[in-house]
Every structure is written in structure tokens, then in C-alpha cells.
Amino acid sequence: MRPIPTFLLRTSLLCVLLLTTSARAQVASSDTAIETADDAGPGDNAATATTPEAALDLVMDTPEVAHQKALTHNAELLNELIQRSMKQTIKQQKFAAATGITGGMIMLGLASWRLIEKDPQSQYSRGLGVMFLTLGMVDLTTGVYAATRIPHERRRAERWDRARKDGITDVELAYFEGELHAAREIREGERFLVRWNGLTHALAGALVFAYTPIPDSLSRTDRVSGYVVGGLFVAVGIGAFAATFRETPSERAWKDYVARRVPMAGHEFHWSLAPSFSKRGAGISFGGVF
Numbered sequence: 001m002r003p004i005p006t007f008l009l010r011t012s013l014l015c016v017l018l019l020t021t022s023a024r025a026q027v028a029s030s031d032t033a034i035e036t037a038d039d040a041g042p043g044d045n046a047a048t049a050t051t052p053e054a055a056l057d058l059v060m061d062t063p064e065v066a067h068q069k070a071l072t073h074n075a076e077l078l079n080e081l082i083q084r085s086m087k088q089t090i091k092q093q094k095f096a097a098a099t100g101i102t103g104g105m106i107m108l109g110l111a112s113w114r115l116i117e118k119d120p121q122s123q124y125s126r127g128l129g130v131m132f133l134t135l136g137m138v139d140l141t142t143g144v145y146a147a148t149r150i151p152h153e154r155r156r157a158e159r160w161d162r163a164r165k166d167g168i169t170d171v172e173l174a175y176f177e178g179e180l181h182a183a184r185e186i187r188e189g190e191r192f193l194v195r196w197n198g199l200t201h202a203l204a205g206a207l208v209f210a211y212t213p214i215p216d217s218l219s220r221t222d223r224v225s226g227y228v229v230g231g232l233f234v235a236v237g238i239g240a241f242a243a244t245f246r247e248t249p250s251e252r253a254w255k256d257y258v259a260r261r262v263p264m265a266g267h268e269f270h271w272s273l274a275p276s277f278s279k280r281g282a283g284i285s286f287g288g289v290f
Contacts, residue, residue, distance in 0.1 A: 070262040075168040077260055078176060081253040082160050085183075086153040088249035093146050100143020103236070107136025110229065128226070131204060138197075152183055153250065170264070177257070184254040191244045191251075198240025205233020 114129030156179055163172050209230030212223055247255075 067264055070264045071168070071170065071173065073262045074264070075164075075173060077257060078173065078180070079160065079164065081180070081257050082153075082157050082176070085180075085249045085253040086151070086157045089151050089153040092249070093149075093151055097143050097147035100139050100141075100146060102143070104136045104138075104140025104143055107132045107139055109136075111136055128208065128229070131208070135201065135204065152186065156180075156183070180250070180254050180257060183250040187248040187250040191248055195241055195244035198237045198242075198244065200237070202234050202237025202241060205230045205235075205237060208233060 111129045111132035114132060115126065156176070160176055163176070207230075208226055212226030212230060
């Protein structure tokens with residue numbers, strides 16, 4: 001048997017020792033990294049993510065954070081507009097109720113004066129009485145309705161306050177957004193109704209003003225009262241007609257919400273970039289939410 005050279009034995013032994021030391025070092029390094037990750041908090045883990053997979057997870061979490069911020073912002077904005085709309089609507093409703101009831105009572109008083117006057121009684125006086133009676137009943141009914149009706153804005157604010165106690169979700173936010181938009185449509189229709197009502201009053205006053213000088217049997221007092229009443233009707237009707245070109249609180253609230261709200265994830269496309277590092281090099285990770 002040929003003896004093995006001492007050089008080969010020493011070389012083989014040295015290679016075995018080097019491999020063993022390298023393996024132990026890798027195991028120790030891996031254990032140290034695991035212990036460091038366990039000791040660090042969730043925020044530290046996110047900050048020290050160096051692999052492409054960890055960086056991609058960080059990117060995918062970013063839209064969720066943005067979504068929550070958008071939800072919070074929109075909820076606070078909606079709360080501000082709901083409360084403001086309620087207060088302004090109640091204030092306008094009280095004014096409309098007082099105006100309608102007062103105007104209706106005045107019209108009914110004029111109607112009674114024209115319809116129950118003693119002889120001589122002309123057809124002109126009777127016609128004025130009928131017109132005053134009709135318009136007075138309309139104004140009185142409108143005023144009583146405005147005084148006794150609970151506005152939609154108040155009931156909506158009460159439901160909103162109850163919903164906020166448990167926290168607003170995406171579904172609840174969308175629900176109240178729909179209510180705000182529906183209130184805008186309703187108030188816009190009511191504004192158009194008041195516009196035509198004012199135009200009708202102005203037309204009635206113009207007719208009274210135009211027909212007053214025609215009958216020869218009218219006394220001077222009747223003519224003066226006809227001119228005064230006709231001019232008053234025209235002024236009030238034109239004023240109401242012009243006031244309807246100003247948007248209601250619900251309409252302004254919806255416009256403000258649309259202009260100031262933040263788009264929420266899931267409704268639009270969101271994307272972001274983040275750097276990533278690994279043993280093989282560096283790169284950029286891309287993440288998006290549709």
C-alpha cells in the first residue's frame with residue numbers, strides 16, 4: 001500500500017474545518033436575524049424590510065392607510081356640512097312659516113272686507129275678494145305646513161349622530177352621501193315651486209293694478225286700495241321670484257362636499273412605488289389598488 005502524502009491530509013483537514021466554520025456562521029447569523037425581528041415592533045419591521053417581498057407588502061398596505069385617512073376626512077367633512085345645513089334650513093323654514101302665516105292672514109282679512117261689504121257692491125270688489133281669499137288660503141296653508149313640518153335635515157342629523165357613535169363605515173358614509181345628494185334634489189324642486197308661486201303673485205298684482213282704473217263705478221277709495229294692493233302683490237311676488245335664484249343650504253352643502261371630499265380607494269386607481277434591496281442588488285417595487 002502506497003502511503004498518503006502528509007500534504008494532502010493537511011489540505012483535506014483544513015477544507016473540512018473551513019466548511020464547518022462557514023456553516024456555523026450562517027446558522028448563527030440567521031438566528032440573530034430572527035431574534036432581532038422578534039424583538040422589534042411592527043413599525044420597526046416595516047422600516048427594516050429589505051427584501052422585495054417585504055417592500056411589496058409595504059406598498060400594498062399604503063392604499064389601506066390612504067383609504068382610512070380619506071374615510072376619516074370625508075366623515076368629518078360630511079358631519080360639518082350636515083350640521084350646517086340643518087341649522088340654516090331650520091332658520092329659513094322659520095322665516096318662511098312666519099311670512100306665509102302673516103301674508104295668509106292679511107289676504108283673508110282683505111277677502112273678508114271685500115266679500116261682506118254692504119251695498120253698493122260691484123263685481124270688481126267681489127272679484128278682488130275671491131282672489132284675496134284664494135291666495136290667502138294658499139299662503140296660510142304653506143305657512144302652517146312650514147311651521148309644523150320636521151325638516152329632513154334635522155332627521156338626517158339625528159341619524160348621523162347615532163351612526164357616528166359606533167364609527168362610520170364605508171357603507172354608512174355612502175348612505176349619507178346619497179341622502180345629502182337626494183336632499184339637494186328635493187330642495188331644488190321646492191325652490192322652483194316657490195319661484196313659480198312668486199311669479200303667480202306678481203302676475204295677480206299686475207292684473208289688479210291694470211284693471212283698477214277700468215270700472216267707472218269705483219270710488220276713489222277703491223281705486224287707491226286697488227293700486228296699493230296691486231303694487232304690493234307685484235313687489236312681493238318679484239321679491240320671492242328673485243330670492244329663489246339663491247341656492248338652498250342643502251344644495252350648497254352638496255356642492256361643498258363634492259369639491260372638498262377626498263377620493264377613496266376602490267373608486268379610483270391608486271398606485272405607489274417603494275425601493276427594495278436584496279443580496280443580489282437593488283430595485284423598485286410597484287403596487288396598485290383598483
